[in-house]
Amino acid sequence: MAAPNCWRCLARPSQRLLAPTSTSSSLAVPVTTATFSTSARLAKKEGGGLSSHVRTGKKLVLGRKKKQDPGKPVLPGERKAFRKRIQLSNDNALEVPGLAQVTAATLVDPAAAGKIVGLPDALIDQLRTVEAFKPTQNWGLFRSPHMLVRQETVDLIKDMTDKVQKKQTVRTVITGERGSGKSILGLQVLSAGLLNKWVVINIPEAQELSTAHTDYSPIPKSEMFSHPTYILKLMQAIYSANKDILSKLQVGLEHIHLPFSVPRSMSLAALANATKEPDFAWPTFHALWQELLLPGRPPIMFNLDGLSHMMRVSDYRNPAFELIHCHDLALLRLFADALGGKTQFPNGAAITGVMTKGNCPKLPSVDMALEQAAAAQAGTEIPARDPFYRKYDDRVFDALKGVSVFNVKGVSKPEARALMEYWAASGVLRMRVDEKNVSEKWTLAGSGVLGEMERASLYVVRL
Amino acid sequence: MVFIMSVNFHPRKLVKKTLETFYGLGAQTSARIMAKYSIHPLARLETVPPKTITSLTAELSTMTIDNDARRLVQDNIQRLRDMGTYRGRRHAMGLPVRGQKTRNQIVTARKLNILERGGGDRPMGS
DSSP, rough: OSSSHHHHHSSSHHHHHHHHOSSSSSSHHHHHHHHTHHHHHHHHHHHHHOOOOOOTTTTTOOOOOOOOOOOOOOTHHHHHHHHHOOOOTTTTTTTOOOOOOTTTTGGGOOTTEEEEOOOOOOHHHHHHHHTTTTTOGGGSSSOOOOEEEOOOHHHHHHHHHHHHHHTOOOEEEEEESSTSHHHHHHHHHHHHHHHOOOOEEEEEEEEHHHOOSOOOOOOTTTTTOOOOOHHHHHHHHHHHSSSHHHHOOBBSOOOOTTSSSOOOOHHHHHTTTSOOOOOHHHHHHHHHHHHTSSSTSSSEEEEOOOOGGGGSEEEEEOSSSOOEEEBBBBBHHHHHHHTTTTTTTTTEEEEEHHHEESSSSOOHHHHHHHHHHHHHTTOOOOOOOTTTOOOHHHHHHHHHTTOHHHHEOOOOOOHHHHHHHHHHHHHHHOOOHHHHHHHHHHHHHHTTHHHHHHHHTTTOOOO | OEEEEEEEEOOBBBBHHHTTTTTOOHHHHHHHHHHHOOTTTTTTTTGHHHHHHHHHHHHHHSSTTHHHHHHHHHHHHHHHHTTTTHHOOOOTTOOOOOSSOOOOHHHHHHHHHHHHTTSSSOOOOO
């Protein structure tokens, strides 16, 4: 007997609901529909009430993602503050007993070369206000700040203090390989200045002034531009670092161009602290500088780190939309004149420019000027400029005319040993400090380049 | 809040970005205006003295920017349309104007070639 439905409809009964093929037979239809109706599934769904999906149990069900509380949003400037924070102590590090504190005599004593000395608290505060510590230096690994007095330190600072005491001007450029300790030497120079009670002015990063990241304004009746906010900050730093010296000095000149009255009884500290107005920052700073240049004042120490950044055309533009040369920015012009010997210092001065090598623009003029200065210092033949290079900057040559170039090299092995013993005593270096290990690290660091020695020894524990 | 050209801006907004919100004023012009008033490229409105803000507004009001600039472009397109030129028609249809193929890749034309080019006028005080 043939079925009333076609074989295809038997095979797929649901099709029959969609397209009924035969209505002639009423006999077979109820049977097939009853067997294959969806009502059974519906009933099951109502009874179970769990998951409606056909593939229940075969599906991978992950736990629902928990929404985390995003917390407080990061405030403007917070990330930068974290990046630039300077940590000078670490309670987890061991205290190293038996180390002397640095004094003005230590830094010029040849016997102290190769020794580790601690920084007294007052000096730390002063160095912190003049921003001598840098975020890239590993002060945060140790219990309290200590530094290695190198042979170079003693040579440089002894020469400097001797000459300044004779009221001469010492103009130095500290250069050397990347990581060789130029900035630390700059810090030691600053410490010497602070301990000798000189008036210390420090520009911690010349890059901040030349990359157009801080505000500037034209100085009326001059072709120069000033950095009002930066100069206010700098004057605050000068005030707090040199408060003791400046408060004993009285104003000696008439400053009628200043917007506030400056009586003769006013101290220089009060003058440095006199204004909070960005408009008057440069005139006040200039007045303070003029006062410091009067005969009978203490010697001046003027430092700048990142010298190459102030020897180029800055990223600022003048109203005519031309780029401004860094030496047309008043504060940098002041330093360039001092370094180039244009400014006369009747009381003696130490002007130090520290080169940077890790982050350094390529400047053939600076290289050539320093080569020439080094040759003149050594008494050898002065190299000539490349006749086929047109872009030499004469202002750079003027600013570096007659400077003494101080080349920082790697430390000697005894110095490296003293340093490693200090590291080991602080608990950051976990190895025997003997001839072999010292020699190994010293060699690994390219004949004792300090930054490389730190990389080879300390970066295991650095966070 | 800082008002420039009677438009309200947040004080934390960069001066460069503020200037470039005006239609017809781009990177080149904003850099030149900022150099003219000695404002550094990363300056925010809060650091600019009120005197300079006033001069900025005065400077901008002499320039053909924003609604004026928009209307200028729209008028040019409208003129082509009114004359019944091919370019005017292509603008009205949102199709490429300068003889490009239209088989594919005419997204820019669809976006730009319209009678109301540059959007509507900026409402005052926003």
